Amino acid sequence: MSARYLHVLEAGPSMTVQDAGRAGYLGEGLSRSGAADALALAEGAALLRQGAELATVEMAGMGGAFRPSHDMRIALSGAPMRADVDGARLTWNASHLLPAGAVLRIGAAEAGTYGYLHLGGGVATPSVLGSRAAHLAAGVGGALKVGDELPVGDETSDAVGLTLDPAPRFTGGEVRVTESMQTALFSGETLSRFESTEFTRDARANRMGVRMAFDGAPFAAEGQLAILSEVIVPGDIQMTGDGTPFVLLPECQTTGGYPRIGTVIPPDMPRVAQAGPGAALRFRFISQQEGVDALRRHRDALAALPRGVRALLRDPAQMSDLLSYQLIDGAVSAHDPDPKGDHE
Amino acid sequence: MSRPEGFPKIAPVGLCGMAIRFSASLSEQANRAALAFRAGLEKAGWEGVEEVSTSLTSAFVRFDPLRLSHDGLEAQLRDMLDARDWYGADLPGGRKHFRIPCVLGTELGPQFGDAAAEAGLSEAQAREELCAARPRVLTIGFAPGQPYTGELPAHWDIPRLKELTPKVPQGALVVAIRQLIIFANDTPTGWRHIGQTAFRCFCPEADEPFALRPGDEISLRAIDAEELHAIRARDRTGLGGAEIEVIE
Numbered sequence: 150m151s152a153r154y155l156h157v158l159e160a161g162p163s164m165t166v167q168d169a170g171r172a173g174y175l176g177e178g179l180s181r182s183g184a185a186d187a188l189a190l191a192e193g194a195a196l197l198r199q200g201a202e203l204a205t206v207e208m209a210g211m212g213g214a215f216r217p218s219h220d221m222r223i224a225l226s227g228a229p230m231r232a233d234v235d236g237a238r239l240t241w242n243a244s245h246l247l248p249a250g251a252v253l254r255i256g257a258a259e260a261g262t263y264g265y266l267h268l269g270g271g272v273a274t275p276s277v278l279g280s281r282a283a284h285l286a287a288g289v290g291g292a293l294k295v296g297d298e299l300p301v302g303d304e305t306s307d308a309v310g311l312t313l314d315p316a317p318r319f320t321g322g323e324v325r326v327t328e329s330m331q332t333a334l335f336s337g338e339t340l341s342r343f344e345s346t347e348f349t350r351d352a353r354a355n356r357m358g359v360r361m362a363f364d365g366a367p368f369a370a371e372g373q374l375a376i377l378s379e380v381i382v383p384g385d386i387q388m389t390g391d392g393t394p395f396v397l398l399p400e401c402q403t404t405g406g407y408p409r410i411g412t413v414i415p416p417d418m419p420r421v422a423q424a425g426p427g428a429a430l431r432f433r434f435i436s437q438q439e440g441v442d443a444l445r446r447h448r449d450a451l452a453a454l455p456r457g458v459r460a461l462l463r464d465p466a467q468m469s470d471l472l473s474y475q476l477i478d479g480a481v482s483a484h485d486p487d488p489k490g491d492h493e
Numbered sequence: 494m495s496r497p498e499g500f501p502k503i504a505p506v507g508l509c510g511m512a513i514r515f516s517a518s519l520s521e522q523a524n525r526a527a528l529a530f531r532a533g534l535e536k537a538g539w540e541g542v543e544e545v546s547t548s549l550t551s552a553f554v555r556f557d558p559l560r561l562s563h564d565g566l567e568a569q570l571r572d573m574l575d576a577r578d579w580y581g582a583d584l585p586g587g588r589k590h591f592r593i594p595c596v597l598g599t600e601l602g603p604q605f606g607d608a609a610a611e612a613g614l615s616e617a618q619a620r621e622e623l624c625a626a627r628p629r630v631l632t633i634g635f636a637p638g639q640p641y642t643g644e645l646p647a648h649w650d651i652p653r654l655k656e657l658t659p660k661v662p663q664g665a666l667v668v669a670i671r672q673l674i675i676f677a678n679d680t681p682t683g684w685r686h687i688g689q690t691a692f693r694c695f696c697p698e699a700d701e702p703f704a705l706r707p708g709d710e711i712s713l714r715a716i717d718a719e720e721l722h723a724i725r726a727r728d729r730t731g732l733g734g735a736e737i738e739v740i741e
Binding site for chain 2: 172173174175176177178179277278286287288289327328329330377378379380382384385402403404405412413414415437440441444445448
């Protein structure tokens with residue numbers, strides 16, 4: 150069998166290969182990178198009945214056009230984007246069969262920020278330091294561009310035509326925060342104002358961090374300029390010199406001297422990363438124990454994702470188009486088809 | 494007293510991290526303590542610990558709180574802190590000295606004269622001092638492989654600039670607060686840009702992607718722009734013409 154490739158025919162400005170990232174190099178100054186929305190990785194894996202460690206294509210704000218060398222299974226997750234195969238609309242949060250030579254087009258995000266194109270067998274680019282994840286800030290990998298041929302791994306399943314209901318996270322909402330090393334440098338008054346302020350994702354956002362726009366006075370720590378550089382982790386809410394918060398994402402720096410008012414708990418990071426332009430976010434401090442309980446529920450929910458996948462029932466009006474591409478030919482192997490739940 | 498009042502301290506870093514802080518300001522002893530404590534954590538290999546690192550005067554533990562509780566980890570850390578005088582620890586073993594060619598001043602180091610004046614030196618004196626110095630890598634961080642080295646003599650305690658320079662290039666040598674950094678990537682900075690090397694802090698494709706480790710020493714060999722160009726043209730390793738010797 151000849152090598153399987155996905156040809157990139159058109160590329161949005163920030164499409165990268167991502168997986169769970171490369172952990173273990175914090176001491177060398179290299180942050181983990183990996184998918185901005187780790188939940189979307191797990192959803193894609195569940196829809197394709199494959200491992201969540203496989204690499205995928207992350208698309209910030211805008212997708213692209215792709216043509217597979219062979220029949221390929223795909224799944225779409227994360228920020229919903231308009232997708233079609235040779236003009237036939239595809240359901241988001243679902244897996245499909247993409248026939249060899251057909252053109253898959255993925256447009257702009259309709260809500261949220263990061264959409265994901267998962268491939269049966271995973272993206273099989275060379276691994277660097279144990280991961281395929283691009284880390285643009287560190288110069289590992291790069292944005293995908295027109296003409297790229299993405300190698301795709303061997304298939305381990307034939308499941309397609311599956312869907313799931315994604316956890317809501319594309320329109321802002323409440324984000325839970327635990328105390329961090331420098332929370333005590335902020336006065337009680339500043340902390341409560343921080344909790345009661347409504348923030349929106351600023352246009353100045355990328356995989357390193359998201360600037361939080363707000364109305365009101367800056368959030369100042371005491372002795373802000375004198376802080377010795379300390380370790381930084383994704384989720385840290387860094388208060389820059391002008392008193393504006395930045396929530397740090399997977400490509401953040403590994404140390405920094407700006408005070409951190411708190412740290413977003415890992416289960417709520419997809420909500421921060423995915424907040425679309427104008428989506429309102431609020432931060433709420435919780436105790437460490439509440440954070441641990443939330444993390445446990447989050448891990449349980451991830452483990453339960455494959456069981457929540459069900460058969461995708463199609464709108465009969467689209468059937469003829471789909472049949473012409475044999476998109477419903479693949480095996481459907483949902484455990485628990487639930488027609489009542491079939492909505493987008 | 495090498496042990497600052499109220500230290501060491503244990504502090505949460507998000508839900509899945511804890512920092513062990515040995516000082517609120519940089520000192521030789523606190524830096525050694527952090528490095529030795531990290532080595533101790535690596536050796537201990539506790540269940541639930543996923544990664545350890547250091548910053549200037551702190552060690553850091555990333556852990557899975559569903560496998561190792563916060564209270565449990567904190568108790569283990571306290572026991573380890575009490576087991577010895579970490580401030581008196583030796584430097585890590587296997588250290589190396591990197592002699593790195595560098596253009597000091599000229600348009601490749603446009604803030605060199607300014608930095609020399611801040612340190613109260615002529616440019617010739619500053620060049621001589623910087624080439625004679627052998628600062629130690631205190632920590633690697635911010636960007637991949639990027640060394641924070643020090644400490645330079647006290648008159649180099651010059652502040653960072655309030656106005657950031659929008660972009661200094663990869664391999665730039667910058668100075669502030671008695672430390673020298675060689676930048677891993679093009680970056681905006683408040684540190685003064687005083688020189689240029691061909692040294693790459695991080696080569697993802699190399700056998701050893703991160704050349705420098707905390708505890709290593711660096712020194713500078715003054716070169717001109719022509720030699721820098723020649724080094725770049727022939728460099729296949731990313732070391733930028735650095736000569737390396739094992740210290741111990």
